[in-house]
Amino acid sequence: MPTTQFNVKEKYRYQNGFGSYHDRGALPVGTNSPQKPPYGLYAEKLSGTAFTAPRHENQQTWLYRILPASAHSNFEPREHATFNTNPENQPGQKIHQIPNQLRWDPFDLDETVDWIHGLHLVAGAGDPSMKTGVGIYIFAAGKNMDAHEAFYSADGDFLIVPQHGVLDIRTELGRLLVRPNEICVIPRGIRYRVELPEGPVRGYILELYQGHFQLPELGPIGSNCLANARDFQAPVADFDEDTDSQWTLMAKFAGHLFAAKQSHTPFDVVAWHGLYYPYKYDLGRFNTIGSISFDHPDPSIFTVLTAQSDHPGTAVADFVIFPPRWLVQEVNSTSRINAGSMANMTQDTFRPPWYHRNTMSEFMGLIHGQYDAKTGGGFQPAGASLHNVMSAHGPDASTHEKASNADLKPMKVGEGSMAFMFESCFMVGVTEWGLKKCAKVQEDYNEESWTPLKPHFRRPQKEVGEIKNGGDSEEGAIGSTKQVPHWT
Numbered sequence: 183m184p185t186t187q188f189n190v191k192e193k194y195r196y197q198n199g200f201g202s203y204h205d206r207g208a209l210p211v212g213t214n215s216p217q218k219p220p221y222g223l224y225a226e227k228l229s230g231t232a233f234t235a236p237r238h239e240n241q242q243t244w245l246y247r248i249l250p251a252s253a254h255s256n257f258e259p260r261e262h263a264t265f266n267t268n269p270e271n272q273p274g275q276k277i278h279q280i281p282n283q284l285r286w287d288p289f290d291l292d293e294t295v296d297w298i299h300g301l302h303l304v305a306g307a308g309d310p311s312m313k314t315g316v317g318i319y320i321f322a323a324g325k326n327m328d329a330h331e332a333f334y335s336a337d338g339d340f341l342i343v344p345q346h347g348v349l350d351i352r353t354e355l356g357r358l359l360v361r362p363n364e365i366c367v368i369p370r371g372i373r374y375r376v377e378l379p380e381g382p383v384r385g386y387i388l389e390l391y392q393g394h395f396q397l398p399e400l401g402p403i404g405s406n407c408l409a410n411a412r413d414f415q416a417p418v419a420d421f422d423e424d425t426d427s428q429w430t431l432m433a434k435f436a437g438h439l440f441a442a443k444q445s446h447t448p449f450d451v452v453a454w455h456g457l458y459y460p461y462k463y464d465l466g467r468f469n470t471i472g473s474i475s476f477d478h479p480d481p482s483i484f485t486v487l488t489a490q491s492d493h494p495g496t497a498v499a500d501f502v503i504f505p506p507r508w509l510v511q512e513v514n515s516t517s518r519i520n521a522g523s524m525a526n527m528t529q530d531t532f533r534p535p536w537y538h539r540n541t542m543s544e545f546m547g548l549i550h551g552q553y554d555a556k557t558g559g560g561f562q563p564a565g566a567s568l569h570n571v572m573s574a575h576g577p578d579a580s581t582h583e584k585a586s587n588a589d590l591k592p593m594k595v596g597e598g599s600m601a602f603m604f605e606s607c608f609m610v611g612v613t614e615w616g617l618k619k620c621a622k623v624q625e626d627y628n629e630e631s632w633t634p635l636k637p638h639f640r641r642p643q644k645e646v647g648e649i650k651n652g653g654d655s656e657e658g659a660i661g662s663t664k665q666v667p668h669w670t
């Protein structure tokens with residue numbers, strides 16, 4: 183068998199399961215830290231939660247490596263004047279908190295920079311030094327990281343959503359190959375380097391400054407569906423024996439960049455066991471649930487991963503997708519209707535999302551295709567939108583027009599398409615880069631989308647039913663057999 187780097191099966195080896203305790207390789211048996219670990223390795227603990235976190239949320243991993251992670255020089259500040267991803271502490275200005283609906287044209291590719299320098303904070307909330315909030319990034323890079331360079335973020339977990347190009351991510355715990363329509367999570371502190379085997383890459387990242395992602399509860403859905411645990415893939419340890427080469431270790435710490443030197447590879451973990459590890463997931467494996475009777479359900483049925491706040495059900499961040507799916511809501515079916523009590527009830531459905539204002543903020547991106555709630559053309563792959571806390575939004579005028587008059591037969595939407603949303607309980611501010619420097623904000627988003635909406639209201643006609651404003655007439659009352667608008 184050829185063993186080129188594109189021989190995916192040889193180079194990238196995975197073990198399956200979400201939140202699973204993985205345990206394989208040259209591990210000590212019955213102990214974590216023996217006097218002399220197997221093969222002369224060093225034992226090292228990596229904690230993703232406080233030592234004393236309750237068992238159900240405790241995440242840590244034991245690494246068995248050739249040299250410990252601490253064997254490096256002091257960190258020195260790097261690019262302090264320009265590199266800052268802390269939302270609370272942006273250089274020269276505060277983050278912009280604005281109630282406008284915002285939308286961005288597709289972000290540019292940038293072939294001149296590597297992974298670290300291709301990270302652009304576009305919006306965010308909170309402060310990594312307080313372990314509160316989230317950072318939302320656009321990434322665009324065209325260069326491999328230097329051959330002897332590794333990176334970690336002490337600030338949070340990276341949820342990476344590639345939109346263009348392939349990410350070859352070598353982590354301390356093993357390798358991940360991540361392509362568009364796949365995602366990966368690199369937890370806080372894990373060291374990695376990124377190569378771009380197929381040229382420039384672009385995409386979106388949510389950095390979680392607090393907590394970790396978990397699968398959403400399934401409630402009455404039961405024990406399967408949405409993202410199934412077995413479809414998440416963690417890497418198998420993959421190490422080098424290089425103890426005589428010069429490496430630069432870059433750290434993102436409170437939004438700033440630091441660099442240290444070391445004379446051995448950081449990718450020397452021979453085996454590991456635990457619950458704190460990077461993983462990937464193919465969005466094509468998502469098992470979608472939807473309405474098969476009437477009305478548009480909440481988008482929470484499309485949640486892939488959630489990071490809960492201290493208030494259960496309210497997320498610091500939900501990662502929600504809008505995959506290809508069937509819409510089949512009924513057309514005025516009388517089969518379910520008790521004629522006596524529901525004669526006036528309409529059973530058809532306006533199928534796109536409702537017009538709404540949300541206490542959560544909604545940042546959306548598009549990996550490919552067209553999002554079914556925005557058919558006006560302005561929401562494009564590699565672009566984005568932000569509907570902040572209580573910013574009113576919903577289908578654009580053209581989508582409303584089409585959906586209000588569509589023939590309501592079963593319809594496949596989102597074929598060849600994948601939109602997603604980072605939904606957060608936080609009001610997210612927009613950075614100077616996001617608002618101005620990127621030069622992608624669409625000035626006329628609101629005007630194009632919702633200003634063209636026409637009023638369609640007509641008061642009920644007397645001859646149809648003697649209906650008074652705010653009251654019931656006999657004809658309009660529940661139980662009437664006359665088809666008049668229900669007016670209560």
Ligand SMILES: O=C(O)Cc1cc(O)ccc1O
Pocket residue numbers: 479480481534535536544555569575576603
């Ligand atoms: O606003 C949006 O496009 C996202 C969204 C989709 C949906 O199906 C229901 C609610 C919602 O916020």
Ligand SMILES: [Fe+2]
Pocket residue numbers: 535538540544569575
């Ligand atoms: Fe919304």
